[in-house]
Amino acid sequence: MECLLDRFLRYVRIDTQSDEKSSSLPSTAKQLVLSQRLYEECQMLGLVDVSMDSHGIVMATVPATVKHSAPMIVWNSHVDTSPEYSGTGVNPIVHDDYRGGDLVLPGDPSKILRVQENPHLNELFGRTIVTTDGTTLLGADDKAGIAIIMTAADRLMRDRSIPCGPIRVCFTVDEEVGRGIEGVDFQKLGGVCGYTLDSGGVGRIDTETFSADLAIVTVKGRNTHPSVGKGVMVNAVRILSDFISRLPRQNLSPETTDAREGFMHPYQIQGGVAEATCRIILRDFETEHLARQKELLERIAEGLRAVYSECQIVIETRKQYRNMRDGLHIEPRAIPKAIEAVRAAGIEPIMDIIRGGTDGAQMTERGLPTPNLSSGQYNPHSPLEWTCVEEMETAAKILVELAIAWGKEVA
Numbered sequence: 001m002e003c004l005l006d007r008f009l010r011y012v013r014i015d016t017q018s019d020e021k022s023s024s025l026p027s028t029a030k031q032l033v034l035s036q037r038l039y040e041e042c043q044m045l046g047l048v049d050v051s052m053d054s055h056g057i058v059m060a061t062v063p064a065t066v067k068h069s070a071p072m073i074v075w076n077s078h079v080d081t082s083p084e085y086s087g088t089g090v091n092p093i094v095h096d097d098y099r100g101g102d103l104v105l106p107g108d109p110s111k112i113l114r115v116q117e118n119p120h121l122n123e124l125f126g127r128t129i130v131t132t133d134g135t136t137l138l139g140a141d142d143k144a145g146i147a148i149i150m151t152a153a154d155r156l157m158r159d160r161s162i163p164c165g166p167i168r169v170c171f172t173v174d175e176e177v178g179r180g181i182e183g184v185d186f187q188k189l190g191g192v193c194g195y196t197l198d199s200g201g202v203g204r205i206d207t208e209t210f211s212a213d214l215a216i217v218t219v220k221g222r223n224t225h226p227s228v229g230k231g232v233m234v235n236a237v238r239i240l241s242d243f244i245s246r247l248p249r250q251n252l253s254p255e256t257t258d259a260r261e262g263f264m265h266p267y268q269i270q271g272g273v274a275e276a277t278c279r280i281i282l283r284d285f286e287t288e289h290l291a292r293q294k295e296l297l298e299r300i301a302e303g304l305r306a307v308y309s310e311c312q313i314v315i316e317t318r319k320q321y322r323n324m325r326d327g328l329h330i331e332p333r334a335i336p337k338a339i340e341a342v343r344a345a346g347i348e349p350i351m352d353i354i355r356g357g358t359d360g361a362q363m364t365e366r367g368l369p370t371p372n373l374s375s376g377q378y379n380p381h382s383p384l385e386w387t388c389v390e391e392m393e394t395a396a397k398i399l400v401e402l403a404i405a406w407g408k409e410v411a
């Protein structure tokens, strides 16, 4: 049986970066390379109902071993890596028997994994750490999840004496660009609930995500040659800057909030004198608070219209995803079974919330309650990304226990 680490190293070497500017599905054809590999590996391991569609979504089933009809659950992770940092030519560095201290990344010695910034390293003495060489991201987000799922599936297929219910494995594309479930056929997928393997650390069970919307503020001005601008020019750059400066800073910003506090985050501006736009993400754990954030944007626009009477300010908002808490109750066993499995693997579960979204949030909204479990990933989307092999092993153990826990249930 191939070990989890070897699997992981194979997967991260495949470049699967997604692209938010692309409208095709998958957003980048290179994701299909890993999808195809996973499709073949699922067949090789003996999973049944193995399929891969044109979008690169792979599904397969680990058949039950229990005699009664047990409910089917879904294990999910995503093949793509973040567009925020290069995923080309990933050269993973395995640090066996970690002796403590900072880790200098050999491909770019200015990149140092510091204990001060990663205090959890203090608990990993003697473990195996995998980092990048400093020039790319690692892609443990979410190839750690894939390696964990494939290892657990392999174990269940090899040892048919383990009493488990049926498991539906699902690998999705384009999670990092918010389109992870776009092509998913939920009918074909099935399952009473799902689990994404996309959280950090070990033993975490995430049961809430943000609720999220995007606001696009567009200011339309009037451009003239600056030499004859007097009384005529309406500078969209200036008005948009004014708009952004009126956004809350001491509260409701990523720089000043944590835990359950929401924020409004302007993350991109674009344009010139005639027209300028700003993209602002709106986040809160309470969906109804997003409406308040939109009202605040409208009030800022109103204030500016009073000052710059000749400009046009348009605010467009788009729904992104909703707090998974709002839909998890549909399958009341989803969280208790995860708790049971983590404990059976010998650790105390950490119940947590995510200041972000997961594919699971959207799956939950579509009627498949899907909390998020740890996959041992740290510092995602960064050249300082790393993972701990033993924590990934624990996650695979938890999945096997989860299959056993659900095998006791009756469908």
Ligand SMILES: [Zn+2]
Pocket: 078, 141, 142, 175, 198
């Ligand atoms: Zn992820």
